[in-house]
Amino acid sequence: MPDRSQRRITILDVAREAGVSKSTVSLVLRGSSLVNAETRDRVEAAAERIGYVYNRGAAALRSATSSFVALVIPDLVNPFFAQLAVAVEEALSARGFVPLLANTNDSPNRQRDLMRSMREHGAAGVMISPAQGTPPEDLAGLGLPIVTMMRRPASAPDPALPYVGPDNADGARRIAAHLHGLGHRRLAFLGGTTGMSTQHERLSGLRAGLAAAGLDPDRAVTVHDALPSRSGGHAAALEVLAAAREGDRPTAFVGYNDIVAFGAGGALRAQGLRIGRDIALTGFDNVAETAHHAPPLTTVDVRIDDLGRAAAAALLARIGGEAVPPETILPTRLVVRESCGAPGAGATEPVRPS
DNA sequence: TAGTTGGCAGCAATGGGGTG
DNA sequence: CACCCCATTGCTGCCAACTA
Known part of the structure; x- marks a missing residue:
């Protein structure tokens, strides 16, 4: 017996609260210009009042679209990939998408399981830095828009498997x-x-x-x-x-x-x-x-941020059915700090025995 | 004609009823 | 009892039709 007190608040509740139909609520939620400003205010106030939260699952069911993107990373303990994930998340959220983050520990088997799980959750596409030893068919046969980052898929440049990485x-x-x-x-x-x-x-x-x-x-x-x-x-x-x-x-x-x-x-x-x-x-x-x-x-x-942005843009273009170049290579620059001197620079000073 | 509405579609899981 | 089929459920988006 479901607990009625735990029932989810839906657009039907908002419609009842605002005194309009659920269709009107739906139009307001999607920002349609067809709705009168006064009606819009009434609906938004009602939604706020009763604590309505947009149900993306139901929206995805109806529209056959998803706002989830799989972000598959080999090693989240590496701060590089953590920074890359942050950059990707910012770029995706700016376009209304949410990353589903997965860590493969550089295991192709774990990666395969995670990719299946991402498909089960209805991911719209996949951004992946492939685990070492990933068979090319694991990526090519996915049946979802995909972009590889940092590590090239083990095949020649392929428009169906775009790659984004540094020079x-x-x-x-x-x-x-x-x-x-x-x-x-x-x-x-x-x-x-x-x-x-x-x-x-x-x-x-x-x-x-x-x-x-x-x-x-x-x-x-x-x-x-x-x-x-x-x-x-x-x-x-x-x-x-x-x-x-x-x-x-x-x-x-x-x-x-x-x-x-x-x-x-x-x-x-x-x-x-x-x-x-x-x-x-x-x-x-x-x-x-x-x-x-x-x-x-x-x-x-x-340029980790630029890499994340470029990869996210490439995937969203693919999801939108646009063609993207098989390779996007970003320029790099040397950052000189104090860890390099001339050889023997400290030779006059004794080296502590180990 | 701008603004609003009711009906239905969409997918997958679940449960009930019928059949062998 | 096992199996199959079909209706129902969940929630939102689309669209034709309606109203003032």
């Missing part, structure tokens, strides 16, 4: 040029070769930048596997330090992203190295935390 290669080239300009000739790239497009593009850009500076990339940069996390960066940096021969240690550590650099920074400090003096450290993304790192981190600004 990773160009950003990494800027890092290479900056470090080379400071005198660094031995770099360690902490980001490995997991097959993620972002890592591949950033490493390629780094190598291209070193080559453009006249160095042999195969000698100037070593590549080390690192999970895209603080602990991944920490472990990778420790391994590099442990494996380096006397006098052979890289003078600059290049994090695949900012949180890898944060993790590496912790490892370097624990070994008694002074970041910015004994050793250089860079990140990528320019999350808010980089400015407050000790010392503040040199990184590449990927």
